[in-house]
Amino acid sequence: MDTQKLISSLLATSVLATLTLSAPAMAEGVSAGSLIENTATATYEDGEGPKTVDSNTVTVRVDELLDVTVTSQDSTPVAAEPGQEVLTFEVTNQGNGPEAFTLTANPAVAGNDFDTSVTSIAIDTNGNGVYDDGVDVILTGPETTPDLAADEAITVFVIVEVPAGVNDGDISDVELLAEAVTGTGSPGTTFAGAGVDGGDAIVGTTGADSAANGSLVVGLTTVDLTKAVSLLDPFGGTGAVPGTVATFTLTAVVVGSGSLDSLVITDGIPADTTYVPGSLTLDGAPLTDASGDDAGEASDAAGISVDIGTVNGGDSYDVTFDVTID
């Protein structure tokens, strides 16, 4: 009779309760403080007809798991020169409750060619992934993140000073360590009453601390410029007489492991000589004398100029032009 309906309605109630409970569950782990409540219901028939009886409800509270990971966000070593450099890290609360983490940057990592000095640790306040001086909040000691929700990640910048006197190609690692404020230790270490809602906090598999290295590589880049001349006189020899054509070759060799911006090679036309129009070349390819149409421009009065732009260590460029001796 109505019993069936009644059972369905009871079940419906239970289902609702179950759904409500599962709502706060995180993708990775139930939130600390969640209550696990279990009740069994029995239906049966005795001589007097169908009956229903509930068990008592057992309740346990999910405790706070303390877990954290730190990862370097610099996929390749950061190109560095003496002065300020920024290393980027991500700190993720892998636990199931809100937790803050103490941050420590260690510039003296074994194997370093040189050690930087740590200027400050900053939080990516505006969330753009790039350190913005004056915008991103610099932490004051003891450097501690805000409370991170379960599964929340923040970007952290470690700002370091590269000392003078480093050599091209030198590397240096900086380690960022994050430790749960509640406590760290071997997995399973319990801090009674230190978790969410007065529950316990328990150290997870990460030990509630994590460290990662960010790398710097010194890129000191210079340009060696050499100039050579060859002569061809009107008689097919190499004498320097009026009418002799002098071909100048400017060779720029980029030395170092970094790169340089806006490399422009210029030279003047020597006195008592005249530029040979249309003789300017870059790596064997002719350039026009006019400005603005390609990398080169040349005139008797202003001399030659070739705008090569950004160059990398190991690159080499040859610029040639001709003059005639007046």
Added chain:
Amino acid sequence: MNTFKKALATAAFVASAAFAGPAFAQEASPVVLSGDVKAVVTSADAEGKETTQLVEPTTIVPGDRLVFGTDYSNTGDEPVKNFVVTNPLPGPVRLAPDADADLTVSVDGGETWGPLASLLVTLEDGSTRAAGHADVTHVRWTLAQIAPGESGRLEYPAIIR
């Protein structure tokens, strides 16, 4: 229907009173259910041999294993028949993968029942997939009869999500 609800409410009240005073148990509900939960702790000895213990769940975190138990007993003079115990799984746990494969479960809030292997989950696009342990919403046990004085225990293992 209204009267019936009231009668039932009264019965439920008496039943809960019966927990407090076992003397009335026979009159109110001959069947008594008593639930408990234990945490499963696995430890290895010096030789690496693993032993598991059931302990009070003092500190529990996601990934931990729990065993929910329900003790039943028929305290009456008459046998009870068609004894069905239904246990909705608490939301923060999932059925452990090593639960008895023959256990009758539901993955749709108690609409349909069967061994897990026989059940399907309907996805948003209307297609279906085989149900997994994490889909289980309810477990159920059915006993044809419990004799007077007979008692037993029903358990299911779960893992905190």
